[in-house]
Amino acid sequence: MVAPRKYPLELRERAVRMYRTSDPRPQIKRLAVDLGVHPEALRGWIRQAEADRGERDDRLATAEKEELAQLRREVKELRRANEILRTASAFFAGQLDPTRPR
Structure with a gap:
C-alpha cells in the first residue's frame, strides 16, 4: 500500500511551474520557503519533472x-x-x- 502524499499534487505542479517559468530562476530554498514546503521536496519534484520531460538521464521518468x-x-x-x-x-x-x- 502506498503512503499518502504529504503535499497535494496541485501544489507540486504549481511549484515546479513557478520554478521553470521564473526568469531568472529563483533559488530553490527561497521558493520552497515562500510555498511552505521543504526545500529537498521541491528539489526532488523539479528533478522528477525534468526526468519526465527527458531533460535528465540520471532518473527514470x-x-x-x-x-x-x-x-x-x-x-x-x-x-x-x-x-x-x-x-x-x-x-x-x-x-x-x-x-x-x-
Missing part, C-alpha cells in the same frame, strides 16, 4: 517507474507460480512412479 513496478510485481507472481508448479510436478512424479523410493 514517472511512466518508466510505474512500468518497472508493474513488471516487478508480474515477475514475483510468475516466480511464485513456477515454484508451485515445480512442487506439484515433484509430488505427482513421486505418485506416478511406483519404483521410486519414498
Whole structure:
C-alpha cells in the first residue's frame, strides 16, 4: 500500500511551474520557503519533472517507474507460480512412479 502524499499534487505542479517559468530562476530554498514546503521536496519534484520531460538521464521518468513496478510485481507472481508448479510436478512424479523410493 502506498503512503499518502504529504503535499497535494496541485501544489507540486504549481511549484515546479513557478520554478521553470521564473526568469531568472529563483533559488530553490527561497521558493520552497515562500510555498511552505521543504526545500529537498521541491528539489526532488523539479528533478522528477525534468526526468519526465527527458531533460535528465540520471532518473527514470514517472511512466518508466510505474512500468518497472508493474513488471516487478508480474515477475514475483510468475516466480511464485513456477515454484508451485515445480512442487506439484515433484509430488505427482513421486505418485506416478511406483519404483521410486519414498
